[in-house]
Amino acid sequence: MSDQDQKLCDSCHERPGTNHICYGGDAGKSKSLCQVCLMQDSELGGMMQRFQEAVQTGSCKYCGAPAETSFGASTSFLGDHYNLVCMICFNDLTEFVRQPENARLFRPDDDMVPHNVATQLADYQNRQAEFMKERVLQRKSKS
Numbered sequence: 001m002s003d004q005d006q007k008l009c010d011s012c013h014e015r016p017g018t019n020h021i022c023y024g025g026d027a028g029k030s031k032s033l034c035q036v037c038l039m040q041d042s043e044l045g046g047m048m049q050r051f052q053e054a055v056q057t058g059s060c061k062y063c064g065a066p067a068e069t070s071f072g073a074s075t076s077f078l079g080d081h082y083n084l085v086c087m088i089c090f091n092d093l094t095e096f097v098r099q100p101e102n103a104r105l106f107r108p109d110d111d112m113v114p115h116n117v118a119t120q121l122a123d124y125q126n127r128q129a130e131f132m133k134e135r136v137l138q139r140k141s142k143s
């Protein structure tokens, strides 16, 4: 069984299922699909397509440049709330998330008091918005 570790596509059982998709909310369905079947799956392919269309027609929520991707990729293309950003803002967001005081929020083994989570999250979102506002201003003043 040693060379059977690679999970095969749940649909064609021929190619490796390189796209692991969780969806269905409470039902908690998941699938591993190859690229070909992912695009052919009416439900998932439709979601991917809607996401790509949203990126193509949308603009960055921070600086207004044409959107290139979405921040928080694992959940953002399920559902209609895409966090569309350009690549520059994506990099800025990544930098923000990596700052120690922000990375801390996502470590479950922390001493965070549970009832503070909502407050901390709101605080985090405020600081993120501030951080991005500053970054966008800096960028505009340079050019």
Ligand SMILES: [Zn+2]
Binding pocket: 009, 010, 011, 012, 013, 014, 015, 033, 034, 035, 036, 037, 038
């Ligand atoms: Zn397949």
Ligand SMILES: [Zn+2]
Binding pocket: 060, 061, 062, 063, 064, 065, 085, 086, 087, 088, 089, 090
């Ligand atoms: Zn941007």
